[in-house]
Amino acid sequence: MRFLIIIPAHNEEQNLSFTLDSLQQQSSKDFKVVVVNDGSIDSTPDVVRKYTAADPRFETINLQKSEHQPGSKVVHAFKKGLQTQSIEEFEIICKFDADIILPQNYLEAVEKAFISNPDYGLVGGLLYVEKEGNWVYEGNSNKHHVRGPMKAYRRECFVQMGGLRETLGWDNIDSILLEHLGWKEIVLPKLHVKLIKVKGADYTIRPADYYGRYFYFLGLNRFLAYIASSKEAMKSKSPSFFFDIVKSYESCKSKKLELKISKEEQKAVNDQRWRMLKKKWLKM
Template sequence: MKVSVVLPVFNAESTIERAIRSILQQTFADFELIVVDDGSTDNTTRTVQRMTSMDDRLRLFHLSRSGIARALNFGIKMSSGKYIARMDADDFSLSTRLKQQVEYLDTHTDTGLVSSLVRYKGDTVAREGYATYVNWINTIITSGEIQHKRFAESPFSHPSVMFRRHLVHRFGGYQEGKLPEDYELWLRWLHHGVAMAKVNDYLLEWHDYPERLSRNHSHYAYERFFLVKSRYLKLYLKQQFGKLLPPLWVWGAGRVVNNRVRYLKQLGLTIDKFIDVKLRNDKGERFIHYTRLPAPGNLFILCYVSDRRGKADILQYLGQKGYNEGVDFLMMA
């Protein structure tokens, strides 16, 4: 078996048939579709059972309510494919998705995970923030861009990825706990040197409903993301600098930034200075105006500014000053 598509589902009676049909109608045929019903209480199970008679590539498994990470790990355990593709019950895979992603992994043998561009299917006015996020991830395509942007936000739509099965055995599968299981996996595998990229084509329609798990579950709260990224940031800095860690400067100030920086302090990292756009009467020089930045090479900047316009201005300014992303600074929000 070339590909195993793993689709966990909980109470998705209104969308599950569409999601399954989008996989069964793929132009690439050498796959199995493993649906893991995570304790649904609506008509989801009956719908999937009915569809199993249509195509013997569709397999249904049942779990008591355990959560998406455990359902995913179970689905991977039950699978047999060389490649594992993710799919969600809310979404729709375009007909050439599996074909293009398989061809990419077959051709790029040094790449461990491949994603794609995604089309946002939701209310772009009421859900402007999410729509903007989708626009952003569609600009992060190459392996280098994914490496550098990994700490800003999760660079992938989870149901858009396909990865090599052996990575699960080598570096572990989804971590079960109070955390965003997909983002933690990307950061862990990237830490271990797994190259990731995207097919530069729209292969998934990402449907955004008010009841979508990533909108409502506490595991996907902003602070959970910052806790996870702080842990892997510390590992990243150790990889880059060893024991000779340069002074860490944080670009940003205020209550929100302080709340997010506290995770770094809890991990034993020391912040030397804060960079701000405001002129401050700070005799201890704890805060420094951005126009007083020294030349790159003797410090490392962590930018926690979350305003998208502000982030773009900071990226441009640091580039003009000779700072290189991933070498001299990282965007953390």
């Protein structure tokens, strides 16, 4: 199976070489990498050039600087890279970040998982971050969810679900939609991916605004959005946090901001969230 790997990169001169080196060192060699330079003002283009000049499997495109919006910016860059390729030539479509280090057998293990299990639609490893000199499990999500920095999709699944959505929450929307279509999302726990840079450090949006917008663009109805908001408020032990999230959600709703998912897909999202609620909270 052949891999198409799209890597959006914005000001990643300190990290990108680690990612590209780990790809060159993969035991599986049948891949193409497209690095999308998303308006970098540092030496990111120079870093990429060292690889494209020496290895024909590496390509790059350059975009103009765009506004940094959580979720939508990175998917926009990903799509620009994808448009330069004929995806029919590949069996596996990957969206990787520019600040990860893959184990040497990463692509090989993902390929074997897809070959052995025709119902697998999305496969990935687990993220690890460095703390006090040790690499430890990131722990920001459950161990059954493939995180945004290391997504690998079976092409048929990717096409069937309409690709990635240019919106906040895209890396949860994909999981829900592929499950709705009968595909499986699988985490291979022995594949440890090192994350060099902590995500969210460069977001300027306030946490309450983030969650309110996230729940809105995820397509949650008011009831489920309020339940999700109360959960985040309980985590932070701040009742006011609940009202701030709700205020952000209702602001999006009153403005009727465009959603990137259809009515049918919104129903699939809410149905999935309702099943999770009944299973975890109501024990049904």
